[in-house]
Amino acid sequence: MHDDTGLEAEVRELSDVVEALLADQGGCGWNRAQTHESLVTYLVEECAELVEAIEDGTVDDRREELGDVLYQVVLHAAIAARASDGAFDLADVVRDVRLKTVRRHPHVFGGEDAADVDDIVRLWSAAKAVEKASRSSAYDGVPRGLPALSRAQKLEGRRVAAGAAPAAGRAADTADDAELVWGRDLLAVVDEAGRDGIDAERALRRAVRERETLLRAVEPRRDGA
Template structure:
């Protein structure tokens, strides 16, 4: 464990390492060639490895994977600082997330009181709503890059929070698209799967995590059969 001075020094040294990799003289040609877009694959992989470490790994695994995700944050920030136009750096990223965290916890850093977890969620949601007041739909801000199961449950949770009526996706789409849509076996299968995901959500089940567990179980069985 490090004290505050040690933490600051470690972050600075990591930032310096990344700057050295990006340096025009003596740096790493591969790193200099990267962009935010080209690094997306690695960011997704590192986040997936962190999820695995959290769910089935050891403390050492979590420590390592958290470091890999942090490295991605530092690298993206360094690339942004070198860009022309609206550049930002690691200090800006850290400052923004610090201020946002304070704003969204008024029961800790402000004058609000929270009697229970429901109150905490209410205050957090209200603070976020103020920040995102320019949004025109309850479903804005749900990343399209989320895995399909996670995105389905996120959209459904937004619907419930907004008090909107459930969407009969199958009937609505079929009415809009006509009989030709009936031949789309893949879409029909997807609608059936979506109904199962909605059932999981009502039962408080994280569909994405449940599927990951089932896949890990199957992988274990397949590997056992190999031996």
């Protein structure tokens, strides 16, 4: 474990390493060629590996994968700082998330009281609503890049929170679109999972891992044995 001074030093050293990689002289050509957009694939992969480490890995796995995700954050911030407009740097990112975390926990950092978890969620939601007051729809801010199961449950959760009626009808006559019809049937199952308090994405990941284990158990060995 590190004290606050040690933590600050470690973050600074990581930031310095990334700056060295991006340096015009003596840096890494591959890193200098990267953009926020080109790094998306790697960010998604690293986040997926962190999820796997959390759900099915060791403490060491989690530590390593958290570091890989942190590296992505530091790299993106450094790229932004080097841009012609100098949009932001790592200090801005850290400051913004710190202030947002404080705002969204008034029962810890403000004068609000929370009797239970429901109260905490209510206060957090109220604080977030103030920040996002400019949104024109309850469904704004649900990332299109989320896996489909996760996004479906997120949208449904927003609908329930807004007290809106379930979606009625269909966007168009697609009776001959077998894929879309299948998707609608799957969406109905996802909605059912949500009503039962089940995370559909995590449930499917668990089932897929179970299937992989079973498939590997009966897979012929390739070492000639």
